[in-house]
Amino acid sequence: MGLQTAWIREGGRIVELAWGDGTTGRFHALWLRDNALDEQTRSPANGQRLVTILDLPPETFVTRADVTQDGCLSVCFIPEHKTVAFPGDWLRTRLYDRVHERRAGWTSPEITRWKAGDFSRSLPSASYATIVRDRSALGRWLEQVRRYGFALMSDMPQGSGKLCRVAELFGYVRETNYGRWFDVRAEVNPNNLAYTNLGLQAHTDNPYRDPVPTLQLLACLENSVEGGESTVVDGFAVAAALQEDHPEWFRLLSSHPARFEYAGSSGVRLRAKRPMIELAPDGELTAIRFNNRSTAALVDVPFEDMPEYYRAYRRLAELIEDPRFEVSFKLRPGELFIVDNTRVLHARKAFSGSGFRWLQGCYADKDGLLSTLEAIEEEQREKTR
Amino acid sequence: MGLQTAWIREGGRIVELAWGDGTTGRFHALWLRDNALDEQTRSPANGQRLVTILDLPPETFVTRADVTQDGCLSVCFIPEHKTVAFPGDWLRTRLYDRVHERRAGWTSPEITRWKAGDFSRSLPSASYATIVRDRSALGRWLEQVRRYGFALMSDMPQGSGKLCRVAELFGYVRETNYGRWFDVRAEVNPNNLAYTNLGLQAHTDNPYRDPVPTLQLLACLENSVEGGESTVVDGFAVAAALQEDHPEWFRLLSSHPARFEYAGSSGVRLRAKRPMIELAPDGELTAIRFNNRSTAALVDVPFEDMPEYYRAYRRLAELIEDPRFEVSFKLRPGELFIVDNTRVLHARKAFSGSGFRWLQGCYADKDGLLSTLEAIEEEQREKTR
Numbered sequence: 001m002g003l004q005t006a007w008i009r010e011g012g013r014i015v016e017l018a019w020g021d022g023t024t025g026r027f028h029a030l031w032l033r034d035n036a037l038d039e040q041t042r043s044p045a046n047g048q049r050l051v052t053i054l055d056l057p058p059e060t061f062v063t064r065a066d067v068t069q070d071g072c073l074s075v076c077f078i079p080e081h082k083t084v085a086f087p088g089d090w091l092r093t094r095l096y097d098r099v100h101e102r103r104a105g106w107t108s109p110e111i112t113r114w115k116a117g118d119f120s121r122s123l124p125s126a127s128y129a130t131i132v133r134d135r136s137a138l139g140r141w142l143e144q145v146r147r148y149g150f151a152l153m154s155d156m157p158q159g160s161g162k163l164c165r166v167a168e169l170f171g172y173v174r175e176t177n178y179g180r181w182f183d184v185r186a187e188v189n190p191n192n193l194a195y196t197n198l199g200l201q202a203h204t205d206n207p208y209r210d211p212v213p214t215l216q217l218l219a220c221l222e223n224s225v226e227g228g229e230s231t232v233v234d235g236f237a238v239a240a241a242l243q244e245d246h247p248e249w250f251r252l253l254s255s256h257p258a259r260f261e262y263a264g265s266s267g268v269r270l271r272a273k274r275p276m277i278e279l280a281p282d283g284e285l286t287a288i289r290f291n292n293r294s295t296a297a298l299v300d301v302p303f304e305d306m307p308e309y310y311r312a313y314r315r316l317a318e319l320i321e322d323p324r325f326e327v328s329f330k331l332r333p334g335e336l337f338i339v340d341n342t343r344v345l346h347a348r349k350a351f352s353g354s355g356f357r358w359l360q361g362c363y364a365d366k367d368g369l370l371s372t373l374e375a376i377e378e379e380q381r382e383k384t385r
Numbered sequence: 386m387g388l389q390t391a392w393i394r395e396g397g398r399i400v401e402l403a404w405g406d407g408t409t410g411r412f413h414a415l416w417l418r419d420n421a422l423d424e425q426t427r428s429p430a431n432g433q434r435l436v437t438i439l440d441l442p443p444e445t446f447v448t449r450a451d452v453t454q455d456g457c458l459s460v461c462f463i464p465e466h467k468t469v470a471f472p473g474d475w476l477r478t479r480l481y482d483r484v485h486e487r488r489a490g491w492t493s494p495e496i497t498r499w500k501a502g503d504f505s506r507s508l509p510s511a512s513y514a515t516i517v518r519d520r521s522a523l524g525r526w527l528e529q530v531r532r533y534g535f536a537l538m539s540d541m542p543q544g545s546g547k548l549c550r551v552a553e554l555f556g557y558v559r560e561t562n563y564g565r566w567f568d569v570r571a572e573v574n575p576n577n578l579a580y581t582n583l584g585l586q587a588h589t590d591n592p593y594r595d596p597v598p599t600l601q602l603l604a605c606l607e608n609s610v611e612g613g614e615s616t617v618v619d620g621f622a623v624a625a626a627l628q629e630d631h632p633e634w635f636r637l638l639s640s641h642p643a644r645f646e647y648a649g650s651s652g653v654r655l656r657a658k659r660p661m662i663e664l665a666p667d668g669e670l671t672a673i674r675f676n677n678r679s680t681a682a683l684v685d686v687p688f689e690d691m692p693e694y695y696r697a698y699r700r701l702a703e704l705i706e707d708p709r710f711e712v713s714f715k716l717r718p719g720e721l722f723i724v725d726n727t728r729v730l731h732a733r734k735a736f737s738g739s740g741f742r743w744l745q746g747c748y749a750d751k752d753g754l755l756s757t758l759e760a761i762e763e764e765q766r767e768k769t770r
Contacts, residue, residue: 013692026688028691028692028695030692030695031682031683031691031695034695035682043578045574045575045576045649046575046576046577046578046648046649046650047646047647047648047649048577048578048647048649048678048679049677049678049679049680050578050678051677052586052677052702053677053695053698053699053702054699054702054703054706058696058699094682094684095684096683096684096685096686096687096688096691097688098688100685100687172559172560172561172562173560174557174559175557175558175560176557176752176753177557177753177756189430190430190431191430191431192431192433193428193431193433193435201437209752210599210751210752211596211597211599211750211751211752212596214595214596254666255666255667256666256667257665257666257667257669261432262432262433263431263432264430264431264432264433265431266760267756267757267760268756268760269756269759269760269763270752270755270756271755271756271759272752273665273669274665275665275666278666279666280642280658280659280660281639281640281641281642281660281663281664282640282641282642282685284642284658292434292436292437292438293433293434293435294433294434295434297416297420297479298416298481299479299480299481300481300485300667301481302481302485303411303481303482303483306413306416306481307398307413307415310413310415310416310419310438311443313438314438314439314443317437317438317439318439321439365596366595366596367561367594367595367596367655367657368561368562370655370656371562371652371653371654371655371656372652374654374656375651375652375653375654378654
């Protein structure tokens with residue numbers, strides 16, 4: 001149902017459009033001019049804009065607006081006397097004359113929140129051997145990471161440090177003071193509680209780091225202990241549950257920064273000041289930070305709000321530990337899981353017994369993952385055209 | 386002027402403290418319990434908290450609060466019947482019973498905003514040869530980066546890719562689709578306008594990436610062209626100027642996300658949705674994003690606000706191009722500059738002539754830089770004790 005009609009409104013300041021299915025929407029002349037797709041405005045080679053906002057006349061008007069036979073909007077701008085065309089679909093996917101979501105805590109349709117039991121048939125998973133040779137299988141796996149914030153992988157290449165190859169399938173390792181990758185196993189003098197056999201409360205990694213690593217990979221090399229299961233919790237589902245029952249507590253945790261610190265190794269003094277529940281300025285839920293081990297003294301919450309902030313923090317912790325949000329699995333050698341570290345918390349059950357538990361971790365970032373996924377999706381759309 | 390007196394208030398829910406200089410402040414019993422420094426609460430080895438908020442009784446009270454001879458607060462908590470001590474200075478630096486800054490756009494005292502002329506004597510700078518062998522000189526250079534958001538370096542090691550060594554002095558290279566480092570020189574078929582001889586409007590790099598690289602290094606290998614000077618602009622000073630003249634425009638740019646995109650290379654489809662002026666939930670100014678080449682269609686601004694948003698965007702661009710904010714220099718071979726890419730914009734003048742301009746860039750992150758700086762500062766405090 002293509003673009004059908006264009007009207008000039010308000011003396012040329014606005015163009016109103018109507019599509020075949022009844023959708024209508026208005027665009028400002030200056031917005032259209034700024035987003036013109038012609039090759040004087042946008043480089044045909046790389047798509048980058050060749051002009052700045054200061055190159056455009058602030059008093060830009062449309063003098064002509066027609067729908068062409070191929071469903072484009074053709075407009076002429078004054079004072080430049082410049083005619084450009086926009087595909088009707090291009091405009092439609094960029095309609096800003098609509099009701100904008102501003103409710104605190106909303107998430108994009110690409111995200112599905114989940115609880116225990118939602119993966120009763122099978123967890124999001126793929127085989128390394130498959131995705132390394134099948135780009136559409138890689139796309140499906142990455143799409144699950146985008147949607148659920150975690151996924152498993154089997155049939156990993158054997159050997160120390162090989163988990164970096166998984167990150168390199170879609171992006172780039174984020175090197176930190178822990179290295180490009182690091183061992184997670186019981187140590188005698190651990191500089192981090194992760195390197196003990198204690199259970200670890202569900203947490204996001206490195207909230208004391210800004211920018212926080214947005215992806216974490218954990219691969220299993222050995223897991224012959226009793227216990228030592230891995231658990232994942234959807235922080236976005238937990239935040240929604242908190243908001244539903246106690247909107248005021250959700251507001252408190254999202255409107256005051258928390259503090260996080262790590263100083264476990266010499267030469268390392270990491271600190272961050274970010275809220276436990278982070279919202280974009282339009283209310284979109286963008287990140288969860290939660291880690292009992294590295295939460296520092298909370299000093300940005302006003303005295304009067306502190307008791308209620310602690311109630312909110314406690315309730316968040318209770319929900320995070322509530323089995324109705326918990327998905328557990330025991331990693332076997334050759335298996336890995338990835339989490340969106342801005343959303344999905346992970347935990348480890350305590351372990352004991354005669355065996356060993358040897359995991360390796362590495363960090364990466366979502367920019368590369370989402371870019372690769374969108375490139376694959378675009379390739380597939382082009383194939384089916 | 387140490388801690389002098391402690392009073393129990395509200396039946397043990399609160400402890401009020403007074404220091405010798407007249408400072409007073411109240412702390413909640415539960416806050417004190419959560420932040421206890423004893424070795425059952427915090428690992429003596431790595432400082433991480435060994436308990437979770439759920440391990441602490443929600444109804445925690447203080448039954449005894451004394452100031453010890455060495456200026457510590459000693460408190461006993463019930464129902465745990467647990468006694469712990471806090472150094473008076475430790476509490477004083479964590480006073481939350483105070484007036485909290487919530488005004489939009491404030492910045493930390495560690496940051497000094499600057500304009501053209503503020504560096505009339507000399508730019509923040511150091512020699513690589515010096516900082517590589519003198520840890521306190523490295524500390525001073527890093528302190529300038531934290532304070533001003535940029536600094537120069539001379540006497541770089543010769544050779545392609547050597548700028549990564551500078552990043553490795555304090556942190557870690559952030560690898561991206563451009564590599565660990567990348568060449569910036571005129572190319573025949575550039576996939577990015579940076580690789581032409583065009584002038585580039587002052588911008589932050591890669592706003593289409595989330596997380597954005599928080600540091601950028603640009604090193605000069607050759608610069609024998611006419612023109613090609615580098616410019617830096619303090620985005621935080623520009624934002625403050627916008628806010629002073631037009632608070633409503635500052636509010637518009639900080640309360641609606643912008644969109645950024647880059648699709649210049651095959652397999653790369655980077656997108657981000659973040660505001661041009663980013664504030665923490667307590668109003669702290671945390672980031673500027675500005676890049677005419679990669680700003681995508683703005684679709685999150687409501688129709689009614691779009692004309693005013695564009696006025697704000699134009700005014701921000703005018704201020705960014707205003708010479709009163711601009712600091713310029715021409716890099717010579719062996720010189721490098723670093724910018725805090727969440728704050729300081731950089732630009733390049735157009736160039737021509739018979740010579741060559743060959744720069745190399747790389748990205749890194751502020752977590753490592755600030756961690757190294759704080760570790761050096763701590764070493765120095767310990768030396769002077």
